[in-house]
Amino acid sequence: xxxxxxxxxxxxxxxxxxxxxxxxxxxxxxxxxxxxxxxxxxxxxxxxxxxxxxxxxxxxxxxxxxxxxxxxxxxxxxxx
Numbered sequence: 001x002x003x004x005x006x007x008x009x010x011x012x013x014x015x016x017x018x019x020x021x022x023x024x025x026x027x028x029x030x031x032x033x034x035x036x037x038x039x040x041x042x043x044x045x046x047x048x049x050x051x052x053x054x055x056x057x058x059x060x061x062x063x064x065x066x067x068x069x070x071x072x073x074x075x076x077x078x079x080x
Contacts, residue, residue: 001058001061001064002058002059003023003059005055006056007052007053007054008054010054011049011054012045012048014035015048015049015052018035018042018045019049019056028042028043
């Protein structure tokens with residue numbers, strides 16, 4: 001699995017850092033500690049990034065969720 005940030009070219013380096021961490025589930029307090037900034041700076045950077053417009057896409061490789069049926073799976077469902 002990996003994350004793509006579409007529209008990332010519009011974001012500053014720090015905005016990209018905050019967005020990447022935020023979109024992977026890291027909380028503002030942890031982001032602030034990791035990036036050595038205040039939580040209010042994290043919030044400001046995140047708000048600025050959102051205002052610039054970006055899209056986060058999670059790409060899951062293969063069938064990691066077990067939802068794609070193969071020909072073999074379909075054949076076995078019909079047989080008894």
